[in-house]
Amino acid sequence: MSNENLKKIESIFKKHQDTIQKSTSLIPQISEVASLIKKILHSGGKVLIFGNGGSASDSQHIAAEIVGRFVKERKGLPAIALTTDTSIITAVANDYGYEHIFSRQIEALCLKNDVVIGISTSGNSKNVVKGLEKANALGAITIGLTGGDGGLTKKISTHAIVIDSNETARIQEAHILIGHILCELIDEGE
Numbered sequence: 001m002s003n004e005n006l007k008k009i010e011s012i013f014k015k016h017q018d019t020i021q022k023s024t025s026l027i028p029q030i031s032e033v034a035s036l037i038k039k040i041l042h043s044g045g046k047v048l049i050f051g052n053g054g055s056a057s058d059s060q061h062i063a064a065e066i067v068g069r070f071v072k073e074r075k076g077l078p079a080i081a082l083t084t085d086t087s088i089i090t091a092v093a094n095d096y097g098y099e100h101i102f103s104r105q106i107e108a109l110c111l112k113n114d115v116v117i118g119i120s121t122s123g124n125s126k127n128v129v130k131g132l133e134k135a136n137a138l139g140a141i142t143i144g145l146t147g148g149d150g151g152l153t154k155k156i157s158t159h160a161i162v163i164d165s166n167e168t169a170r171i172q173e174a175h176i177l178i179g180h181i182l183c184e185l186i187d188e189g190e
Contacts, residue, residue, distance in 0.1 A: 048117070049063055102118070124153070125153075144159070
């Protein structure tokens with residue numbers, strides 16, 4: 001092993017740890033969001049979640065943990081990742097434009113008693129912002145998972161959880177940690 005690789009890996013671990021340590025200030029907000037999601041799920045609502053790239057993958061991961069289970073054996077709970085149906089995504093992108101791939105699905109699937117989670121590391125992904133705006137117009141609760149200064153997502157979300165970092169990888173690592181925390185707290189509510 002090269003000494004250069006070891007130093008680089010140590011540096012990445014340090015940046016990750018620093019980002020997570022700074023994110024502990026979000027604990028009360030994460031707790032509030034988890035309680036809100038549990039309340040919505042127990043009152044017949046569902047979770048709709050979306051993002052692009054790695055955030056799309058995180059959306060699918062979190063939805064799978066809610067529908068299946070995270071740790072505790074429990075009944076399945078309703079969650080849909082809006083990033084999985086390529087026929088819908090490509091049809092909407094072709095007919096209306098890529099910036100509408102989530103808002104159109106929100107228009108079709110979202111009810112007032114739902115929670116909508118938009119994930120964008122910059123907070124400025126047009127399709128995520130439009131999806132959250134449509135959910136707000138329908139009266140749903142919106143949660144933005146973002147980073148940096150929070151971008152537009154922070155401004156339009158009912159609850160914005162903003163990771164204090166400008167590095168996409170570190171933001172995504174914190175997002176999946178928060179997703180896991182939410183899933184574990186949802187499990188405990190069953």
